[in-house]
Amino acid sequence: QVLIGNNLPHPxxxxxYGERIYWTDWQAKSIQSADRRTGQFRETLQDNLExxxxxxxxxxHRPPVHTACEVSNGGCSHLCLLAPLPKxxxxxxxxxxxxxxxxKTCSPGMTSFLIFAxxxxxxxxxxxIPYFADVVVSVNVTMKNTIAIGVDxxxxxxxxxxxxxxxxxxAALDGSQFEDIITTGLLTTDGLAVDAIGRKIYWTDxxxxxxxxxxxxxxxxxxxxxxxxDSPRAIALYHEMGYMYWTDWGxxxxxxxxGMDGSGRVVLISSNLGWPNGLAVDKAGSQLLWxxxxxxxxxxxxxxxxxxxxxxxxxxxxxGLTLLDSYIYWTDWQTRSIHRADKDTGxxxxxxxxxxxxxxxxxxxxxxRPLGFNKCGVRNGGCSHLCLPHPTGFSCACPTGxxxxxxxxxxxSSPETYLLFSSRASIRRISLDTSDHTDVHIPVPxxxxxxxxxxxxxxxxxxxxxxxxxxxxxxxxxxxxxETVIGQGLKTTDGLAVDWVARNLYWTDxxRNTIExxxxxxxxxxxxxxxxxxxxxxxAVFPKKGYLFWTDxxxxxxxxxxxxxxxxxxxxxxxxLGWPNGLTLDYDTRRIYWVDAHLDRIESCxxxxxxxxxxxxxxxxxxxxxxxxxxIYWTDWQTKSIQRVDKYSGRNKETVLANVEGLMDIIVVSPQRQTxxxxxxxxxxxxxxxxxxxxxxxxCACPDEPDGRPCSTIPGVVxxxxxxxxxxxxxxxxxxxxxxxTTKPLTSLETVEGNCSDKDARQxxxxxxxxxxxxxxxxxxxxxxIIGGLLSILFILxxxxxxxxxxxxxxxxTDPGLGNLTYSNPSYRTSTQEVKIExxxxxxxxxxxxxxxxxxxxxxxxxxxxxxxxxxxLLSSDDSEWDDxxxxxxxRGGILRDHVCMKTDTVSIQASSGSLDDTETEQLLQExxxxxxxxxxxxxxxxRRGSLPDTGWKHQRKPSTESEV
Numbered sequence: 001q002v003l004i005g006n007n008l009p010h011p012x013x014x015x016x017y018g019e020r021i022y023w024t025d026w027q028a029k030s031i032q033s034a035d036r037r038t039g040q041f042r043e044t045l046q047d048n049l050e051x052x053x054x055x056x057x058x059x060x061h062r063p064p065v066h067t068a069c070e071v072s073n074g075g076c077s078h079l080c081l082l083a084p085l086p087k088x089x090x091x092x093x094x095x096x097x098x099x100x101x102x103x104k105t106c107s108p109g110m111t112s113f114l115i116f117a118x119x120x121x122x123x124x125x126x127x128x129i130p131y132f133a134d135v136v137v138s139v140n141v142t143m144k145n146t147i148a149i150g151v152d153x154x155x156x157x158x159x160x161x162x163x164x165x166x167x168x169x170x171a172a173l174d175g176s177q178f179e180d181i182i183t184t185g186l187l188t189t190d191g192l193a194v195d196a197i198g199r200k201i202y203w204t205d206x207x208x209x210x211x212x213x214x215x216x217x218x219x220x221x222x223x224x225x226x227x228x229x230d231s232p233r234a235i236a237l238y239h240e241m242g243y244m245y246w247t248d249w250g251x252x253x254x255x256x257x258x259g260m261d262g263s264g265r266v267v268l269i270s271s272n273l274g275w276p277n278g279l280a281v282d283k284a285g286s287q288l289l290w291x292x293x294x295x296x297x298x299x300x301x302x303x304x305x306x307x308x309x310x311x312x313x314x315x316x317x318x319x320g321l322t323l324l325d326s327y328i329y330w331t332d333w334q335t336r337s338i339h340r341a342d343k344d345t346g347x348x349x350x351x352x353x354x355x356x357x358x359x360x361x362x363x364x365x366x367x368x369r370p371l372g373f374n375k376c377g378v379r380n381g382g383c384s385h386l387c388l389p390h391p392t393g394f395s396c397a398c399p400t401g402x403x404x405x406x407x408x409x410x411x412x413s414s415p416e417t418y419l420l421f422s423s424r425a426s427i428r429r430i431s432l433d434t435s436d437h438t439d440v441h442i443p444v445p446x447x448x449x450x451x452x453x454x455x456x457x458x459x460x461x462x463x464x465x466x467x468x469x470x471x472x473x474x475x476x477x478x479x480x481x482x483e484t485v486i487g488q489g490l491k492t493t494d495g496l497a498v499d500w501v502a503r504n505l506y507w508t509d510x511x512r513n514t515i516e517x518x519x520x521x522x523x524x525x526x527x528x529x530x531x532x533x534x535x536x537x538x539x540a541v542f543p544k545k546g547y548l549f550w551t552d553x554x555x556x557x558x559x560x561x562x563x564x565x566x567x568x569x570x571x572x573x574x575x576x577l578g579w580p581n582g583l584t585l586d587y588d589t590r591r592i593y594w595v596d597a598h599l600d601r602i603e604s605c606x607x608x609x610x611x612x613x614x615x616x617x618x619x620x621x622x623x624x625x626x627x628x629x630x631x632i633y634w635t636d637w638q639t640k641s642i643q644r645v646d647k648y649s650g651r652n653k654e655t656v657l658a659n660v661e662g663l664m665d666i667i668v669v670s671p672q673r674q675t676x677x678x679x680x681x682x683x684x685x686x687x688x689x690x691x692x693x694x695x696x697x698x699x700c701a702c703p704d705e706p707d708g709r710p711c712s713t714i715p716g717v718v719x720x721x722x723x724x725x726x727x728x729x730x731x732x733x734x735x736x737x738x739x740x741x742t743t744k745p746l747t748s749l750e751t752v753e754g755n756c757s758d759k760d761a762r763q764x765x766x767x768x769x770x771x772x773x774x775x776x777x778x779x780x781x782x783x784x785x786i787i788g789g790l791l792s793i794l795f796i797l798x799x800x801x802x803x804x805x806x807x808x809x810x811x812x813x814t815d816p817g818l819g820n821l822t823y824s825n826p827s828y829r830t831s832t833q834e835v836k837i838e839x840x841x842x843x844x845x846x847x848x849x850x851x852x853x854x855x856x857x858x859x860x861x862x863x864x865x866x867x868x869x870x871x872x873x874l875l876s877s878d879d880s881e882w883d884d885x886x887x888x889x890x891x892r893g894g895i896l897r898d899h900v901c902m903k904t905d906t907v908s909i910q911a912s913s914g915s916l917d918d919t920e921t922e923q924l925l926q927e928x929x930x931x932x933x934x935x936x937x938x939x940x941x942x943x944r945r946g947s948l949p950d951t952g953w954k955h956q957r958k959p960s961t962e963s964e965v
Contacts, residue, residue: 003034004042012026012054016036024049029047029048030045077104091104095133096129097126109156109174110128110173113127114324114365118360122139123137139175145163147160147163149192150194153367161189163188163190167182186205189204190204190205190233192361193244196371197374200214204232209659210232211244211246212224226436230249232246233277236280241391242394243259245281245288249274254268254273255270257305264391273292279291289323293318296317297315299311311345323364327340330362332359336357338356338359399440402414417431417433417628417672421453426447427442427462432668437656448466451465452493452496458503463485467492486507493508494536496539496665497541500543502692504692505519515527515528524690537580553578559574577596579596579597581594581622581623581624584626587673591604591611592606593632596622597637601615619636621638622637623664624665628673635666643656680693701713
């Protein structure tokens with residue numbers, strides 16, 4: 001029956017009460033009513049109402065209606081819904097869950113289902129019911145770019161990777177029990193597989209080009225495959241057989257297999273592949289299935305790669321692929337849908353779910369199916385750490401960098417000798433005990449721009465500088481117990497060294513041109529050297545000899561030495577130096593090694609600066625170095641690698657680790673490294689605060705700022721704590737102390753004045769004569785003078801505070817997450833032109849060639865030690881600076897050529913500021929190479945950014961990574 005059939009422009013909400021119906025109308029912008037039986041007697045209750053939506057009638061005295069669902073939810077476990085009489089209700093379950101045979105109780109959850117990632121959420125489609133409906137897994141966490149999916153059917157948990165957050169996480173299938181299991185060392189985790197029997201998780205990383213394994217909680221992580229991988233994508237396991245399969249869509253696309261321990265690696269298929277994406281193992285049919293988004297096919301082959309055949313073609317852009325019973329399921333980026341087909345013939349293709357943008361990986365799960373068996377499923381195979389199956393059994397393995405003992409079951413507790421290095425927002429470890437030389441991230445929190453680091457073998461602590469936060473911090477080797485040691489008064493801390501004997505910490509500050517020291521906990525801070533320093537960089541200590549060494553790549557580059565207390569300072573090398581960067585000591589041969597980033601070489605000399613030798617020449621752009629056994633290791637900005645060479649011959653050059661952005665400092669941790677002792681090693685030498693060993697003796701010293709404890713420079717002597725007295729008491733007692741006394745001999749004014757040092761006077765241990773006289777005269781000062789003095793002091797303090805705030809605001813870096821080096825040496829152009837070391841007056845422009853700690857749209861080249869002098873002038877609008885530029889270039893032996901290599905230097909600055917990406921940088925540098933052939937400018941190597949793989953195909957290509965969907 002039609003009640004009302006005209007004059008209804010756009011009705012929306014509708015309700016009923018008594019004998020009338022009420023509705024809202026969008027176009028009429030009104031609430032209207034009519035007789036509910038005839039539609040007559042229409043009236044407008046209210047008009048001119050914008051944005052009308054639903055409507056409902058509330059009646060306070062409406063009589064309640066009793067239903068069967070009121071009592072104990074009708075006996076239903078989940079939903080009780082009203083139904084026609086005689087029963088009046090029915091029990092039902094949430095979407096995708098079956099009702100059990102009693103008609104009231106729902107199953108605990110889905111038994112057979114599809115689970116898939118959709119970038120910002122994870123969804124499930126039940127296969128237990130006769131229709132397809134997707135349900136969101138309600139994890140209480142923000143997902144940015146979820147890609148890979150894995151399921152543990154035993155515990156009912158889902159595992160997923162997020163390439164934006166760079167994490168692997170897990171949660172129960174109902175969304176509870178969320179936790180991050182891996183948070184470091186990930187770039188683009190495209191594939192993930194769960195070994196539910198052996199309780200392991202496997203994953204591929206396209207960014208690091210590795211395949212790794214770990215326990216389901218993320219512990220005991222190990223790199224299985226790291227060589228000859230280009231872009232590993234999907235991964236699948238055959239638990240019972242001990243096989244691991246993966247696809248690689250790099251330049252030479254292929255499908256490979258190995259044991260689940262990484263052994264027995266073979267290439268199964270390497271021809272006629274474009275972008276092999278999803279991968280699935282059909283155990284029942286003994287076949288391997290994969291989807292290729294470039295050839296637009298879904299193919300199959302035997303488990304050894306033979307009998308290859310096409311199941312489906314064309315398939316528009318398949319990404320994820322899975323298998324359950326007789327069907328294969330896949331996600332398609334172009335159709336934005338999930339499809340199903342027969343696994344043997346490819347026939348009977350149906351649409352499972354549509355209108356799902358952002359589809360990624362998919363897995364099919366049957367929790368009722370037995371998991372199977374492998375030898376690692378029983379007591380972890382007897383292994384102390386990892387038990388990994390392979391086709392003929394299993395093998396015990398250790399986390400990356402840790403050696404397996406001779407019993408082939410037990411692992412060492414930790415690596416004995418390893419490299420520690422920093423790369424901006426990470427601190428990593430490379431074991432030298434094993435041959436793989438793969439890096440492991442140390443999960444230290446809150447890393448922004450780490451430059452220098454050192455290690456204390458006594459407490460097992462890592463010390464590091466963060467020049468974004470301007471702090472020195474320390475943490476345990478497992479990343480825990482991070483604390484700030486020095487949190488203020490730093491500007492640009494380039495070098496750091498731990499005196500493991502005296503328990504002191506030394507650092508250089510290029511911004512303040514100082515070398516300072518403190519106890520390892522940050523107390524007793526003292527400036528050791530603050531004169532004749534230009535750009536102090538690296539620093540190293542030799543506690544057994546009592547020596548301190550450092551490099552300075554300022555206007556007059558040099559390498560210096562002093563005692564550990566800063567005394568007996570001596571220049572060791574000041575000729576034929578460009579930018580002496582890293583510095584390390586060989587304690588066995590007693591030689592100094594350093595890298596020169598301008599002359600592109602590694603050199604050495606003895607502890608007195610004699611017997612100088614060039615070890616390696618034509619290194620690209622070294623920054624830091626260290627020494628262990630017969631090897632010298634160094635970091636290189638241009639090659640983005642860690643390299644090593646024989647320290648005796650300079651030969652046998654090897655790359656230890658490649659493709660690492662932002663490499664900074666590097667050190668060796670070894671039982672043979674921090675050895676020796678001195679007088680400060682026992683009870684701090686009897687000193688109250690600082691103890692410094694020297695070449696032939698040791699000295700005690702006090703901090704620059706008193707810390708409330710009496711300080712003595714005499715070993716074993718602890719001065720009494722001075723009794724607190726008021727100002728008036730001191731002014732009354734001072735004349736008596738300077739006059740006659742009945743308790744102790746008099747001290748003349750001359751004696752007091754001559755024997756009272758600045759430190760003793762500050763700590764109240766003695767009083768100078770002039771201070772006593774001023775104290776006696778203090779009571780006679782006029783009040784107006786006091787007020788005037790206080791106002792003057794207040795004004796000065798305000799000026800100082802304003803200056804500090806201004807400098808602090810200028811001292812921060814740009815976003816450390818940028819893909820460029822946010823820290824660089826002065827003219828960090830890798831030219832090898834001759835550097836003349838001559839002392840000349842610095843022009844006014846020289847200050848602009850040092851660190852820039854400015855931020856803002858006009859200073860995106862932040863924190864540059866810009867001796868890319870041409871670039872400075874291009875960035876400046878002041879024509880007068882060209883004259884200064886000519887003076888600097890001529891003093892350094894350079895020749896200012898009009899517009900020659902200008903573009904090259906501009907490119908260098910733009911690249912370091914982030915205004916050019918790596919590809920643009922390389923293109924511009926190549927364009928300038930012909931006219932700047934004499935300048936060996938670093939050509940940037942473009943990093944993998946999820947760009948299309950070069951597979952040699954000629955026709956138009958599709959996007960192949962999740963970032964391009």
